[in-house]
Amino acid sequence: MKLTGIELRRVAMPLVAPFRTSFGVQHARDILLVRAVGDQSEGWGECVAMSDPLYSPEYVDAAADVMRRFLIPALAQPDRLDAARVGTLLHGFKGHRMAKCALEAAVLDAELRAEGRPLARELGAVREQVPCGVSVGIMDSVPQLLDAVGGYLEAGYVRIKLKIEPGWDVEPVRAVRERFGDDVLLQVDANTAYTLADAGQLARLDPFELLLIEQPLDEEDVLGHAELAKSVRTPICLDESITSAATAAAAIRLGACRIVNIKPGRVGGYLEARRIHDVCRAHGIAVWCGGMLETGIGRAANVALAALPGFTLPGDTSASDRYFSTDLTEPFVLQDGHLPVPTGPGLGVAPQPDRLAEFTTSTEWIPL
Numbered sequence: 001m002k003l004t005g006i007e008l009r010r011v012a013m014p015l016v017a018p019f020r021t022s023f024g025v026q027h028a029r030d031i032l033l034v035r036a037v038g039d040q041s042e043g044w045g046e047c048v049a050m051s052d053p054l055y056s057p058e059y060v061d062a063a064a065d066v067m068r069r070f071l072i073p074a075l076a077q078p079d080r081l082d083a084a085r086v087g088t089l090l091h092g093f094k095g096h097r098m099a100k101c102a103l104e105a106a107v108l109d110a111e112l113r114a115e116g117r118p119l120a121r122e123l124g125a126v127r128e129q130v131p132c133g134v135s136v137g138i139m140d141s142v143p144q145l146l147d148a149v150g151g152y153l154e155a156g157y158v159r160i161k162l163k164i165e166p167g168w169d170v171e172p173v174r175a176v177r178e179r180f181g182d183d184v185l186l187q188v189d190a191n192t193a194y195t196l197a198d199a200g201q202l203a204r205l206d207p208f209e210l211l212l213i214e215q216p217l218d219e220e221d222v223l224g225h226a227e228l229a230k231s232v233r234t235p236i237c238l239d240e241s242i243t244s245a246a247t248a249a250a251a252i253r254l255g256a257c258r259i260v261n262i263k264p265g266r267v268g269g270y271l272e273a274r275r276i277h278d279v280c281r282a283h284g285i286a287v288w289c290g291g292m293l294e295t296g297i298g299r300a301a302n303v304a305l306a307a308l309p310g311f312t313l314p315g316d317t318s319a320s321d322r323y324f325s326t327d328l329t330e331p332f333v334l335q336d337g338h339l340p341v342p343t344g345p346g347l348g349v350a351p352q353p354d355r356l357a358e359f360t361t362s363t364e365w366i367p368l
């Protein structure tokens with residue numbers, strides 16, 4: 001494919017409800033979309049960086065800046081470009097994985113559309129639909145949380161993830177178990193809010209038979225997670241700490257995690273995400289697909305990835321209406337707790353022009 005240019009588009013999407021985690025509250029999603037325009041087709045990528053560097057060092061303005069100044073110019077070199085080459089061309093620039101992922105995804109979508117091939121098949125998907133969980137934010141009260149969880153279970157979600165932080169952990173977990181029973185697949189996500197000194201408190205979650213505790217400690221504290229795993233019976237799952245197939249392999253070797261949350265943005269792209277899947281599968285480590293409150297663009301790609309054989313746990317790939325009253329694409333709708341894997345060429349979905357126009361706050365065309 002010959003790339004003629006890249007469009008950067010900022011989109012502001014209000015969330016249906018505020019989403020609170022241990023690192024902050026979000027009321028809206030400030031999204032950077034990438035449109036790769038080639039000689040035969042175009043493709044879309046969604047940059048999952050958030051407005052502020054609270055989940056990872058990346059943030060939307062920085063992603064736009066690094067794309068504009070460094071990453072996009074580096075893609076101008078070759079005559080023909082394929083997605084597999086994007087990673088190589090961008091490799092010299094440190095970090096900025098969410099920015100790199102969005103560019104690679106857009107090029108991949110354009111390439112697959114031109115060839116009429118669906119992303120899921122390209123990645124190695126083995127399922128036509130994927131089971132879906134939902135990530136439930138920290139609430140002001142336990143009754144409010146129980147209402148939210150009850151609504152999601154009624155909607156058909158097959159797994160519940162509770163966001164936790166010190167002061168909001170054992171009590172909400174106990175309340176959800178008491179109200180909804182032991183059969184609900186339940187897990188928690190701390191987004192790095194604890195330290196090793198909290199091992200005793202985290203072990204108090206053991207009696208509730210959770211699927212996993214996600215990222216209790218600092219993202220750089222891989223060894224700490226290995227230490228924690230000795231005193232907590234619930235499996236440890238890493239999110240923030242896993243930034244590549246190499247870090248995944250090291251974390252597994254250290255005994256820091258029994259489960260890995262794979263987010264393509266966090267690891268620099270869907271191709272690296274597949275490599276992490278392969279490493280984990282070879283070591284008998286279960287993986288599931290995380291989320292970053294994506295629109296239908298990022299969601300389509302995540303659902304395709306989640307259809308790979310090693311994704312043996314339900315992901316945070318929730319339906320469009322869990323996030324937005326209007327999605328940019330045709331909405332993803334939960335069917336019996338599952339989302340269908342798109343079958344059309346590339347992502348299999350595209351933003352609807354009128355909705356895109358409604359939510360766009362700025363656009364920038366970068367010719368190559």
Ligand code: OSB
Nearest residue numbers: 055135191290291292293294316
């Ligand atoms: O840690 O998994 C996380 C959202 C934003 C940033 C980090 C996380 C999350 C979620 C929501 O938990 C996942 C989703 O539904 O997209």
Ligand code: MG
Nearest residue numbers: 189214215239
């Ligand atoms: Mg997480």
